[in-house]
Amino acid sequence: MVNAAGKFGPYNQPVPARSVPVGGAWDTRVLAGRGPTGAELVKSRIALRVRLRSVAPGDRLPDAGVLAEELGISEITVRRALEAMCQDGLLDRRRGRAGGTFVAADWDAVVAVLHDADEAAALDSFHLLLECGLVAHSTGEVPDGRLDGLRALVEELDLVEDPARLLELETRFHLDLAEALGGAGIREFAADLLGRQCLLGPAPDPAVVRARNRCHADLLDELTRGAMDPAVHAVKAHRRAGLN
Numbered sequence: 001m002v003n004a005a006g007k008f009g010p011y012n013q014p015v016p017a018r019s020v021p022v023g024g025a026w027d028t029r030v031l032a033g034r035g036p037t038g039a040e041l042v043k044s045r046i047a048l049r050v051r052l053r054s055v056a057p058g059d060r061l062p063d064a065g066v067l068a069e070e071l072g073i074s075e076i077t078v079r080r081a082l083e084a085m086c087q088d089g090l091l092d093r094r095r096g097r098a099g100g101t102f103v104a105a106d107w108d109a110v111v112a113v114l115h116d117a118d119e120a121a122a123l124d125s126f127h128l129l130l131e132c133g134l135v136a137h138s139t140g141e142v143p144d145g146r147l148d149g150l151r152a153l154v155e156e157l158d159l160v161e162d163p164a165r166l167l168e169l170e171t172r173f174h175l176d177l178a179e180a181l182g183g184a185g186i187r188e189f190a191a192d193l194l195g196r197q198c199l200l201g202p203a204p205d206p207a208v209v210r211a212r213n214r215c216h217a218d219l220l221d222e223l224t225r226g227a228m229d230p231a232v233h234a235v236k237a238h239r240r241a242g243l244n
């Protein structure tokens with residue numbers, strides 16, 4: 001599932017050499033065995049695509065067969081998942097020549113109704129645990145150049161004004177961090193968590209994203225220095241920046 005799922009979304013590029021996990025290979029099969037159902041996967045990956053702006057409210061989605069192949073699940077599972085999302089109001093089905101399945105024009109408003117603060121907090125805690133673990137495991141072993149792409153994201157985040165672009169880059173930072181430290185399989189695992197979070201809680205406002213970006217910069221500095229305690233501290237401070 002992990003490899004097939006990786007074909008979906010703009011965060012997926014061919015696995016580059018830099019994604020070899022820091023400190024040795026992770027066997028993510030154990031994670032895949034407890035992973036989301038097909039329907040949850042479809043829903044969370046579409047939500048992640050909206051957050052990463054590879055698809056916008058009102059846009060037509062690829063056909064179910066294409067999605068099935070990209071996600072590595074059956075077409076019937078995708079069709080059922082899309083149908084359920086139509087019933088939730090997240091998607092619109094249109095018939096006729098220009099028909100297909102579209103992201104609902106009022107996606108944000110529908111998502112707000114689906115928010116579940118308890119589940120969002122649980123996912124956020126788990127994501128924190130994942131990042132603390134990855135950072136603690138990797139500090140002192142990160143190869144030269146591995147963090148260059150993340151530094152570029154931090155610099156861009158500091159300059160961006162558009163709130164949607166800020167959120168896109170914030171999400172991309174955490175996907176790329178998971179890949180830089182844990183490899184492609186851990187990136188997919190993080191994508192599952194982040195996609196679900198997009199549906200369960202409100203997106204942070206721009207001031208929070210900017211405050212968190214200071215923590216991104218601190219984290220990269222400490223990882224480069226090989227300082228484990230301060231690096232883990234930066235991951236925790238990132239979360240608190242959202243709670244103040």
Ligand SMILES: [Zn+2]
Pocket residue numbers: 170173174212213216238
């Ligand atoms: Zn962040």
